[in-house]
Amino acid sequence: MIKNLCVIGVGLIGGSLARGLRKQQWCQSIIGIDANQHAIDEALALGVIDTGYTSIDQCALVPDVIVIAVPVLKVASVFAQLKPWANQCAAMTDVCSTKENIINDYKQVFGTQESTCFVPGHPIAGRERSGVAAAMDDLYQQRKVILTPMDNSRESSINLITEMWQQVGAHVEHLNPHEHDKILAATSHLPHALAFSLVHCLSTQSHTDEIFRYAAGGFADFTRIASSDPIVWREICLANRKELLEALEHFDTSLHRLRDSLNAGDGDAIEEIFTQAKAARDRYTNS
Amino acid sequence: MIKNLCVIGVGLIGGSLARGLRKQQWCQSIIGIDANQHAIDEALALGVIDTGYTSIDQCALVPDVIVIAVPVLKVASVFAQLKPWANQCAAMTDVCSTKENIINDYKQVFGTQESTCFVPGHPIAGRERSGVAAAMDDLYQQRKVILTPMDNSRESSINLITEMWQQVGAHVEHLNPHEHDKILAATSHLPHALAFSLVHCLSTQSHTDEIFRYAAGGFADFTRIASSDPIVWREICLANRKELLEALEHFDTSLHRLRDSLNAGDGDAIEEIFTQAKAARDRYTNS
Numbered sequence: 001m002i003k004n005l006c007v008i009g010v011g012l013i014g015g016s017l018a019r020g021l022r023k024q025q026w027c028q029s030i031i032g033i034d035a036n037q038h039a040i041d042e043a044l045a046l047g048v049i050d051t052g053y054t055s056i057d058q059c060a061l062v063p064d065v066i067v068i069a070v071p072v073l074k075v076a077s078v079f080a081q082l083k084p085w086a087n088q089c090a091a092m093t094d095v096c097s098t099k100e101n102i103i104n105d106y107k108q109v110f111g112t113q114e115s116t117c118f119v120p121g122h123p124i125a126g127r128e129r130s131g132v133a134a135a136m137d138d139l140y141q142q143r144k145v146i147l148t149p150m151d152n153s154r155e156s157s158i159n160l161i162t163e164m165w166q167q168v169g170a171h172v173e174h175l176n177p178h179e180h181d182k183i184l185a186a187t188s189h190l191p192h193a194l195a196f197s198l199v200h201c202l203s204t205q206s207h208t209d210e211i212f213r214y215a216a217g218g219f220a221d222f223t224r225i226a227s228s229d230p231i232v233w234r235e236i237c238l239a240n241r242k243e244l245l246e247a248l249e250h251f252d253t254s255l256h257r258l259r260d261s262l263n264a265g266d267g268d269a270i271e272e273i274f275t276q277a278k279a280a281r282d283r284y285t286n287s
Numbered sequence: 288m289i290k291n292l293c294v295i296g297v298g299l300i301g302g303s304l305a306r307g308l309r310k311q312q313w314c315q316s317i318i319g320i321d322a323n324q325h326a327i328d329e330a331l332a333l334g335v336i337d338t339g340y341t342s343i344d345q346c347a348l349v350p351d352v353i354v355i356a357v358p359v360l361k362v363a364s365v366f367a368q369l370k371p372w373a374n375q376c377a378a379m380t381d382v383c384s385t386k387e388n389i390i391n392d393y394k395q396v397f398g399t400q401e402s403t404c405f406v407p408g409h410p411i412a413g414r415e416r417s418g419v420a421a422a423m424d425d426l427y428q429q430r431k432v433i434l435t436p437m438d439n440s441r442e443s444s445i446n447l448i449t450e451m452w453q454q455v456g457a458h459v460e461h462l463n464p465h466e467h468d469k470i471l472a473a474t475s476h477l478p479h480a481l482a483f484s485l486v487h488c489l490s491t492q493s494h495t496d497e498i499f500r501y502a503a504g505g506f507a508d509f510t511r512i513a514s515s516d517p518i519v520w521r522e523i524c525l526a527n528r529k530e531l532l533e534a535l536e537h538f539d540t541s542l543h544r545l546r547d548s549l550n551a552g553d554g555d556a557i558e559e560i561f562t563q564a565k566a567a568r569d570r571y572t573n574s
Contacts, residue, residue: 203567212571230561280490284499
C-alpha cells in the first residue's frame with residue numbers, strides 16, 4: 001500500500017486504474033491532474049480521484065507513485081513539468097502504446113542518470129469509449145501489462161509498478177522497447193489503421209447508406225476499433241510510424257497476393273491463404 | 288404451415304433454419320439432403336431433420352419448399368439435380384452470399400420460363416463456426432434477409448419464402464441482385480478478405496508467436512471473421528470476384544492515403560481520416 005498516487009491524465013485508462021486501485025485500497029489518496037477542468041470535475045464527482053488539479057505545479061506534495069496517462073505525444077511536455085520532482089517519488093510509469101519514443105522523450109528531459117524511478121509500461125487493455133465516465137475498476141483484470149524497464153530503472157521502482165498492476169488483476173510481463181513497438185504495430189496499430197481505413201473508404205462511397213444498412217454482426221465486430229478516439233490514434237500512429245509503416249507494407253504484400261489470386265480466379269491460392277489464416281487464428285485465440 | 292421442407296446442405300445455415308422452423312412448427316416434416324453422410328447422421332441425431340438422404344434422387348416426394356444451403360459454387364450442380372422437380376414445388380430459395388451468379392446458374396439450367404417458384408435469397412447472419420452441430424434456432428432472430436426475386440418469380444412463392452423467414456424472426460427486404468452483390472462486397476466480402484489477409488500476414492512473420500501472444504481483445508474482435516470456413520469464403524470471393532476486386536481497389540485508395548499521410552508525418556490528414564471513419568461508424572452502428 002502507498003500513500004499518494006498521482007494520475008496525470010484522467011481519462012479511460014488512468015481513471016480505470018485509479019478506480020481499480022481504490023477498490024483494492026492500495027493507496028490512501030488519489031490525486032488527479034488533467035488540463036481539462038471538466039475531466040477533473042467529473043472524476044471528483046464520480047469519486048475516481050480525491051483531489052484534482054489542472055496543472056502539475058498546483059500539486060504541493062511529491063506523490064509516491066506517478067502514472068502518466070496522457071496521449072502519447074503529450075508525454076514529453078509532462079516529463080518537462082515533472083522535472084522538479086525528478087526521482088523524488090518511489091516510482092513513475094506511463095501507459096502509452098509505444099515505448100521507444102517515450103524512452104527517448106524521457107532521456108531528452110532527464111538526461112542520463114545513474115538510476116531512475118521511471119519504469120515505462122503499457123497495459124494491453126482498452127475500450128472504444130473514452131473519458132473518465134467510461135472508466136471501469138475491472139478494465140485490467142486478466143489483461144497483460146508490458147513493462148519495458150530501462151537499463152537504469154531502479155529495481156524497487158519496477159517492483160512497485162509491478163505490484164500496482166497486479167493489484168488490479170493484470171499479468172505483468174517484460175519486453176524490450178523495440179520488440180514491444182514491433183509487436184504492437186502488428187497486433188494493434190495495424191488493425192486500427194485497417195479498420196479506420198475500411199470505414200473511411202465505405203463512408204466516401206456513393207451508396208454509403210445502403211452499405212451500412214445491410215452490415216451484419218461480423219462487420220460491427222470488425223470495425224469496432226474504428227470507433228476509437230481519433231486523436232489518441234493519430235498520436236499512436238505517428239509515435240510508432242516506422243514500425244507501423246513496415247507492418248503496413250507486410251500487409252500490403254499479403255493483400256496483393258490475395259488480389260492477384262482473385263484476379264486470376266485461382267481458387268486454390270485463395271483457399272491456401274484463408275486456410276493458413278484460420279489455422280493461425282484458431283491456434284492462438286480462443287474467442 | 289407447410290407439409291414438407293427440404294433443406295439441401297445441412298450445415299450451419301440450413302441447419303439453423305430447420306431448427307428455427309421446427310420450433311415454430313411451420314412444417315410437418317423436414318428432409319435433409321447432404322452429400323456428406325456424417326452431416327446427415329449428425330442432423331438426424333440432433334433432431335434437426337426427420338429424414339436424410341445423401342443425394343436428391345433418393346427423395347421420392349416433391350417437397351413443398353426447397354432451401355438450397357450449399358456453398359455458392361455447388362448451387363449450379365444442385366439446380367441440375369433439381370431439374371426433374373422443376374416448378375412442381377411451391378417455392379424454392381437459396382441462402383448464398385452472392386446473387387447475380389446464382390441467378391445466372393439458375394437460368395443456365397432452367398432456361399427462361401414464364402414463371403418460376405425460385406426466389407433467390409440471402410440471410411445476413413452467420414457464425415464463424417460451421418457445421419450442423421453449430422446450428423441455432425435463433426440465428427435469424429432480428430436479422431435481415433435479402434430477397435432478390437427474378438422478374439418471373441411467382442408472387443405466391445415470394446410470399447411463402449417471406450413467411451418462412453419471418454417465422455424464424457428475420458426481417459425480409461428486397462434488393463436487385465446487382466445492388467445486393469455490390470453492397471455485400473463492401474460490408475462482408477471485403478472485411479473477410481482483409482481479416483484473412485491480416486492474420487495470414489502475421490502468421491508468416493518471424494515473430495508470429497510473440498505477435499499472437501500479446502494480441503488484445505480488439506484484435507480478437509477484428510480477426511474473428513478470419514476463423515470462418517476457408518472453402519465457403521473461397522467460393523464467395525470467386526462468385527463475387529468483380530465486385531470484390533472493385534471494393535478492394537477502393538480500400539486500397541483509402542489505405543494508401545493513410546500510408547502517404549503517415550509517411551509524410553501529416554497528423555492532421557491522419558486525424559481527418561480517423562475522425563470521418565469514427566463518425567460514420569458511430570452514426571450507423573450501435574455496438
